[in-house]
Amino acid sequence: MRVLADLRCRARISISILSVAAVARWCILTMKIKRARSRKSGLKIWGLLYCRKALSSLAYVMNASVKVLTPQECPKGNVVVVAGGACIADLCDLLLQHLHCPKRKECTVTSIAIKAEGLIKRYGDIVAVNGVSFDVEEGELFGFLGPNGAGKTTTIRMLTGLSKPTAGNVELLGLDIKANAATTKGFTGVVPEASNLYDELTALENLLFMGKLYGVRRKERYERAGMLLELFRLQEKRDRPFRTLSQGMKRSLTIAAALIHNPKILFLDEPTVGLDVMAARSLRSAIQKLRDQGMTIFLTTHYLEEADVLCDRIAIIVRGQIVAVEKPEELKKMAIKEQAIELTIRGSASILVEQLAALIGTKPIIVDSNTLRCSGTTNSLLPHICRAIQDAGAEIESINTIKPTLEEAFVRITGLSSSMMAMEKGGK
Amino acid sequence: MRDDLRGIWCIIAKDMRTYYLKPPAISWGIVFPIAWVLAFYLRNPVDFKGLIPGLLAMTALFSTTAAEAVVINFELRLGSLERLLLAPISMMAILLGKILGGAIFGLLMSSLVAVVCALFLNFDLDWISFLSILLPALLAFSAMGSLLCLMVKEVFEAQTLLNLPRFVMVFISGVVYPVEAMPKALQFLAHLFPLTYAVKGFQGVSGVSQGINVALHAAVLMAFFLIFFLPAANLLSKKFE
Structure with missing residues (x-):
């Protein structure tokens, strides 16, 4: 009809x-x-x-x-x-x-900046990516989360045209990447997992070379190189060869090199792997700045906190298949539907267990002698819980609403332990 | 097309700056040919002129292939070749840039040896004819080098793999011993290698041998370039699938 x-x-x-x-x-x-x-x-x-x-x-x-x-x-x-x-x-x-x-x-x-439709990648009998489909909107910071070997890098390689999919299509800003390879490469910037700029060239020379390769005009090349060195706080290191820079500086410069031609879409593959806390924080802040400027960013990471803090939406990939695509908050809600409340009581908390169990329907967990954790609660139950505690003659010292973390959501959705992700690449 | 030309030039300029002074390029591309030239000169300075075309061809072979191993395998190992593949230039342009980078190194080395021979040994050379053979020879050797280098990852692996055809060619392609004086089977084998045509071509342009069709030899060398270039492009494409 x-x-x-x-x-x-x-x-x-x-x-x-x-x-x-x-x-x-x-x-x-x-x-x-x-x-x-x-x-x-x-x-x-x-x-x-x-x-x-x-x-x-x-x-x-x-x-x-x-x-x-x-x-x-x-x-x-x-x-x-x-x-x-x-x-x-x-x-x-x-x-x-x-x-x-x-x-x-x-x-x-x-507007849709990245559209992946039924991406499949096979290496002989091994299926690295199996029917991955998703859309990334323009200006969005999209996280691609998964353990090592889940297919993150293979997917990013297919999205950037570096690897041909066995099946499926990729469109960047509405253009098929197979039919418009040069055009799509021209408006994408890619930061691979390894900082692979040229050891012999200085920080500035590396940026200028990349600019030249992407056809950025000489004047603009110098201007953008200067601006990016400033953005990533590398101005003082501009004349030092790449090989002499610290790990964090190398990573920052690799990102800067991907930005020299002012791309519309930026692919970041594990940008903070191997960085110390300060360098990782500084990089995250730079990534946030780029997002605020309206750049579409596709970020693969196995650091759950990083994805939680940075990303507008997250796709979780496990064994080559996407198991969830949602906003971080929605993912948490999807995985953990129940809210928990932690109550610290002046005096012994054990006397309240039975009373609260009758009220909530589930038995609270005794965290320590003064603290109880009540799961399966809602905010509307909170006044009743407070009244029940007061009726029992106890005094509340503090109440904490325990929100589900992305880590918990990840564990529930994938069935994998979050520590497995951190351990696989050295963790933080 | 314009993007590709720009990309080729960028790659050549960067490779010249970054890799020409790397130890493997110096040892196999500069020291080794010079050592051979000196060894043959010191052994028999009187008849040395007859060997110059062969030694020039050998210098071109070793210097281009040694440079190819460096410009390709350093980048394969560090992953920076991927960086070029992500740029808005075609894979053919990237490979051509790499091949020309090696060929220019060979051009510098071969020209240096030729100039030294011309100045100090009174070796007569028509420079335009010389270049008409040298340039296709450099392209053929460089494309052959790129094909073999793309088969392995490390620079030392590439140099080892390259030594197999390089040394076979040095001994059967007429560098030190004339092809015509070899058994028929080896003569046939010699004609399957580009170095044979380069040696003959240099002999023709320098007057060491008469009646050699230089244009035909240059054309054969260009055919060798295509024979090596196309599978190399295919291999590069497959490497990143």
């Missing part, structure tokens, strides 16, 4: 284009889109179901580079228009100003 409705809608649009007014509007749209396409960026427009007709007409005007996903393909009642090579701002403008959309104010526009 929906297909029929869609066909009818398209037919109506075709007829309407015959009218003078529609032809005039079509011309305006076509001109705008042509201008937008030259900017070589990608776009996904998400609209409510009510906008379907409007989006379809947009798709019609934008011809082959657009596909309208059916409601079955796109859950939550949204209609998605994927437009390769179109400019987000202009298309937003088109959607909101020119199309007759009854609920256009409810339309939201979201």
Whole structure:
């Protein structure tokens, strides 16, 4: 039925284009889109179901580079228009100003920076990555979490075009990386797991070489190199050969080298592995700054706290398959639905065990002689718990709400121990 | 195309700066050919002129392949070759940059030996004809070096692997002993190696041998370049799959 409705809608649009007014509007749209396409960026427009007709007409005007996903393909009642090579701002403008959309104010526009569809990588009989699919929105800091050998680096290599997938597709800013290898490489920056710049070149020379390789003009090359050395606090080391820099400085310079051409998407593969606490903190702060500037960042890490602090969304990969993709908070909620409260009592806590068990439904755990941990509680139960304690003649010294950590969520979701992740690469 | 040309130039300039003075390049690419030239000169200074074309070809072979081992295997070991593959330039351009980097090293060394021979041994050479053989020879040797170097990871492994064809070629390609004087089977084998055509070509341009079609030998060397370049490109592509 929906297909029929869609066909009818398209037919109506075709007829309407015959009218003078529609032809005039079509011309305006076509001109705008042509201008937008030259900017070589990608776009996904998400609209409510009510906008379907409007989006379809947009798709019609934008011809082959657009596909309208059916409601079955796109859950939550949204209609998605994927437009390769179109400019987000202009298309937003088109959607909101020119199309007759009854609920256009409810339309939201979201661009997809990285789209992985059914990625599979086989090495002989070994399946390193098995059907990985996800979207990363523009400006998002997306974490890719998993233990060693889970397929993180293999995935990042496929996303950056370094390794050919056995099956599946990758689109960066709406462009297929196979068909547009040079273009997509031009707007991506990659920081591999190893700091692999040139030992013999100085910090500045390494940056200038990378800039030249990416076609950055001489003046801009020098300006950006100076700016990046300053951002990563390497200004004083600019004339020192790469091999003489400390591990942290090498890592920072490797990230700086990936940024010399001002990429739109940055891939970071384990950026803080092997760094001391201060160097890792300084790097995280630099990564946050880049995210704040609107750069899309794809970060692989096995440090759970790092992912929790930095990432807007996290995908967890285990044995080559994605087991969850969510915001850190949602992941925690997904894995641990129950909240726990820790109560410290003046005097012995053991006398309250039975009373609280009757109230909550589960027996509290005695942490120490003064402390009880009640799991399975909700905030609404808190006043009742306090009253029960007061009724028993005890006095509360402190109450702590124990929130689930990403580490707990990871353990629940993957069935792996978090210490396993830390141990595998030396840990912190 | 423009991006690729820029990339090739960047890689050559960086390789010249970074790798030309690495110990393996100096020992196998500079010291070894000079030692051979001196050894043959000291043994028989009177008839040395006849050996110069062969020694020039051998210098070109050793210097280019030694440089290839350094420019490719240092980067394979450190992972910095990946860095080039991530840049918006084609894999062919990267390989060509690496091959030209080795060829330029060979050009410098061979030219140095040729200049010394011309100045101190009165070795007559038409420089344009000399370059018409030297340049395709350098490309063929460099492409051969790149193919073999891409098969291994470490520089020492590459030098060891390269020594096999290098020494076989030195002995059967007419560097010290004329190909025509060898048994038929070895003569046939000699014609499967690019060094034979380089030696003949140098003999032709220097007047040591008469009636040699220099253009044909240059064309054969260019064919060798393609024969080595295409599988090397394929190997590089497979290495990063």
